[in-house]
Amino acid sequence: MSWLARWRAWREQRLIDRHPIPEALWQATLARYPFLPDAPRLRAMTSLFLATREFHGAGGLVVTDAMAVAVAAQACLPVMHLGLGAYGPTRGIVMHPGEVLAPREDVDEHGVVHQWEEPLAGEAMPGGPLMLTWDAVDWQDDGGPVFNVVIHEFVHLIDLGNGESDGLPPLPSAEASRAWLEGLTAAWDRFADRVAHREPSCIDDYGTEALDEFFAVAAEAFFVDPEALRAEDPALHQQLADYFQPA
Template sequence: MRGWLRARRPPREIPGALWAGTLAAYPFLAARPAHELQELRSLAARFLADKEFHGADGLVITDAIALAIAAQAVLPVLHLGLDWYDDFVGIVVHPAEVVARRTDTDDDGVVHDYEEVLAGEAMHHGPIMLSWQDVAAAGASADAGYNVVIHEFAHKIDMRDGASDGCPPLPSRAARDAWLATMEAQYQAFREQVIIAERFSGPAPWLDPYGATAIDEFFAVACEAYFVNRERFGKEFAVLVPLFDGFFAPGR
């Protein structure tokens, strides 16, 4: 790591030019209200002081790269606090997508080896991996509701109670049951839309079809769109807007 972040503990104020460049690169951040931008900048500085960035495959982590990730990562916890990310320290950044080798055993006990192309990955109580190519393109991909940083950090929020089930920790069993009932209904409807599009040439869904693979992926994909393209998300998933508002932005 080089430049302003070389000596980053305790938190230091983010230089104005560096912050302005980040907002210019990611219009969905710049569009936040002024009071939220001030808090976002402060929270990003604290995030940078707490986390350790590692470049992979020759990628050098510059101030701009680290801040781009930090500013997007703290958006979901703007009203929740950085404690939601206290189970890990490391963030590994690759220049582009990576190919991961996987092994899976089916219900009949047959072992299958396969490869999976990843733009990001979040490990329970472990580091987060991101593709800088995808992070850098987040300003443009917001139109499609796509954002790899928010996706992976949404997984961290989901996993905080130990389960990847599309439901973050909530204050009561009743609240959890209500959340899961709403999410499950929306997930099944989206899954059906994806199936119709893929098998019967129906209209392609706006949201990333990857969200149809499991309810925890649907939660992460929905969070991406909610934070980077709220207007379109509200049209596509009106039922989820008050649910997410109540959790991510209580009092809105």
């Protein structure tokens, strides 16, 4: 290990030590989100996340310690192997109490401008900040497809690591990138076929919108209900396991 790597590790450990998560708060978070493992690495990364990110409440929302830990722990789950650097330069998390209506504009092929408002539970943007709504974060499973807005939006940040949101995260070689896209596109096609035939799926059908959205919703299922995803699409589960390498 180089001196720079040792210095970074020392600095990170100091930040973790300075921002301990109280035992009662950590256990309450695990109870509320039972898919989170009670792993020392996750707890340490959650502390580091809290020490290096800024939470801002909007719309009258006051972000409590419990809210911040809930978001941070879920955000750290996809990067337990990749490291927080996979999230790029984003440091701010803006939290609203409920659904946000975002103004949208598009110009069609005839040059006509269309404007509308899109309801959002979360949004990731290059460079940040990342937006979340607390009612979506605090949502509980109703037995349908997996829904986890924190994992969804933070996986979009990983996706943006190569410059755009396209379903392709940063990978070590062109060959690895080609293999990733081939595997993910094939899984997307299988998923679209399930949706078209109205077959049940643990993946939210929002994933049919685009390959980057499929990557995000598939990751939601992978981390929240991995056995359901493995049963539904073993190849997709394996591809995500090889990439995320969860502890």
